[in-house]
Amino acid sequence: MDLELVERAQRGDRSAFALLAAGIATRFLGVSRRILRDIDLAEDASQRALVSIWRDLPQLRDPARFDAWSYRLLVRACYAEGQRSRRWAPNLHVLPVDGPAVGGGLDDVIARDQLERAIQRLSVDHRTVLVLHHYADIPLDRVAQILEIPVGTAYSRLHHAMRAMRAALDADERPAAREASR
Amino acid sequence: MSTDRETTLAVRSWLEEGVTRLPDRVLDSVLDQVPATPQRRSWWPARRFNDMNTYAKLIAAAAAVLVVAFVGYQLLPRNGGIGGQPTVAPSPTVLAKGNFTTIGATVGLDATRAGDKVTGTMTVTRNEGDFTVDLQCSRATSAGSLWIAGDVTTSTDSTNAPMNTRAGIIFQRGSAVKAIFIFQFNDPRAATCQAFLDNMIAQVGEPDFASLAPIVGTVQLAP
Numbered sequence: 415m416d417l418e419l420v421e422r423a424q425r426g427d428r429s430a431f432a433l434l435a436a437g438i439a440t441r442f443l444g445v446s447r448r449i450l451r452d453i454d455l456a457e458d459a460s461q462r463a464l465v466s467i468w469r470d471l472p473q474l475r476d477p478a479r480f481d482a483w484s485y486r487l488l489v490r491a492c493y494a495e496g497q498r499s500r501r502w503a504p505n506l507h508v509l510p511v512d513g514p515a516v517g518g519g520l521d522d523v524i525a526r527d528q529l530e531r532a533i534q535r536l537s538v539d540h541r542t543v544l545v546l547h548h549y550a551d552i553p554l555d556r557v558a559q560i561l562e563i564p565v566g567t568a569y570s571r572l573h574h575a576m577r578a579m580r581a582a583l584d585a586d587e588r589p590a591a592r593e594a595s596r
Numbered sequence: 597m598s599t600d601r602e603t604t605l606a607v608r609s610w611l612e613e614g615v616t617r618l619p620d621r622v623l624d625s626v627l628d629q630v631p632a633t634p635q636r637r638s639w640w641p642a643r644r645f646n647d648m649n650t651y652a653k654l655i656a657a658a659a660a661v662l663v664v665a666f667v668g669y670q671l672l673p674r675n676g677g678i679g680g681q682p683t684v685a686p687s688p689t690v691l692a693k694g695n696f697t698t699i700g701a702t703v704g705l706d707a708t709r710a711g712d713k714v715t716g717t718m719t720v721t722r723n724e725g726d727f728t729v730d731l732q733c734s735r736a737t738s739a740g741s742l743w744i745a746g747d748v749t750t751s752t753d754s755t756n757a758p759m760n761t762r763a764g765i766i767f768q769r770g771s772a773v774k775a776i777f778i779f780q781f782n783d784p785r786a787a788t789c790q791a792f793l794d795n796m797i798a799q800v801g802e803p804d805f806a807s808l809a810p811i812v813g814t815v816q817l818a819p
Contacts (some may be wrong), residue, residue: 426635432627439618448611457622464626465633470755472635475783490754529610548604549611562758580603 420477423468431471435464441550442488448545449492451534456492463491485552485560489542496538532582536575543571544579636755686711689818691734692744692767696813698775703765703811707731707744709818714744718765720777725753729763733789739802742767742817743793745778761785762792766803767817772810776803 416437422430442463447456466487474483533541546557558568688710695704700722707716716731731746745764748757757763761780768774778796786792 428627428630431630435623435626439623443618443622457619460618461622461626464623465629468626468630468635469633470636473755526610526613529607544607545611548608576600576603576607579607580600583603583606 417477417480420471420474420480424471424474424477426472431468435467438484439464442484445485445545445550446488446492446495448549449489449538449542450496455495459488459491459495462495463488466491482556482560485546485550486562489546489561492542493538528582529579532578533575536578540571540575540578543568544575547572688715690816691716691818692742692765692815694813694815696775696811696815698809698811699777701777703775703813705765705815707734709734714746718744718746720757722753724755725751725757727751727753727757727763729757731764733793735790735793735797737797737802740769741802741805742769743778743797745789745793745796747789762789764793764796767815768803768805769817773815773817774805774809775811775815776805 416434419430419434419437423434439460442460443456446459446463447453450456450459463484467484470487474480533544536544542561543554543557546552546560547554552560554568554572555565558565561568688708691707691709691714693706695702697703702721704719705716707714707718714731714734718729718731720727720729727748728750729746730749731744733745735743737743743764743766745762748759748761748763751757751759756777756779762785763780764778766776766778780786780792783795786795
């Protein structure tokens with residue numbers, strides 16, 4: 415994150431904001447897409463968050479905290495988009511995999527399908543902690559700061575989410591185990 | 597059964613699948629909205645305690661300890677400790693009370709002071725949202741301004757005054773009273789209300805009241 419760009423954008427420099435927005439846009443879409451599980455909603459949330467950043471940037475007291483602050487606006491935008499569209503139902507369509515599957519075997523396809531189903535069953539609160547920590551690589555104490563929740567709550571949500579994902583992976587193994595025992 | 601490490605690796609691998617790039621049309625749309633979207637200017641200059649170097653912070657901390665020690669010494673009982681003269685609880689007096697508008701906000705304020713103890717409530721209604729502050733501390737500066745602060749207990753203004761942060765108000769006395777709000781914003785929560793005020797005073801000093809219009813309404817301030 416370029417501190418000078420943040421400070422220039424805070425002072426109303428539009429060209430600096432354009433550079434700043436271009437630098438974080440893809441990261442924003444990556445996070446919002448994984449929280450919302452819908453590419454259209456994710457694009458809308460990213461757009462909403464970027465406009466909020468421009469509008470509220472002068473109120474950011476410490477430019478060095480831009481990353482955490484901007485993630486907070488993104489998460490709020492994700493919640494707002496989800497509530498606006500009323501499409502939080504667990505049967506949101508599954509996102510297509512854009513790249514080649516890692517490994518590529520049938521087992522991997524099944525495992526991914528199980529994980530996809532598991533994450534869709536998670537609440538948005540749990541999914542958000544999972545994505546911020548394991549996708550955006552943000553330490554849990556900072557995740558708690560971004561979400562404005564106690565650190566213990568962040569740990570608890572991550573633990574719950576990972577337990578659900580683990581159960582999904584183990585469920586995938588169960589048919590094979592039964593086959594082996596015959 | 598999957599181990600924790602296997603689960604973590606599988607989840608991370610699955611989350612990282614796929615290339616996601618924000619389409620140019622979305623970014624263009626954002627940049628198109630910028631000229632028509634005014635920035636919300638901070639009500640507060642963005643100067644921070646963090647701007648001080650470590651050495652300066654140490655000196656400030658040492659000075660604060662000395663001041664606390666000196667004040668504590670001055671407050672010690674002088675006539676024998678146990679069995680000394682009984683203390684009389686100070687009676688509460690009005691610290692700040694009134695209803696007024698300032699900087700586009702409607703404020704209802706009722707704060708009393710009994711010795712160092714401050715109690716009361718401030719309710720603020722603004723376009724950005726409403727919030728209520730449970731007032732707990734105050735400070736009068738040598739420049740004559742009165743600072744009152746506490747905990748945000750209810751709020752629909754998650755940008756400036758999220759729940760459980762500290763917030764307050766500063767008054768400039770005079771024939772035309774002026775007032776401005778203070779917010780914790782992204783700063784860590786201070787250990788005490790008084791520490792919050794002390795940090796704010798150390799960070800920003802006296803507000804620039806010259807650029808503010810006087811309040812509209814009435815407020816009674818302690819002398």
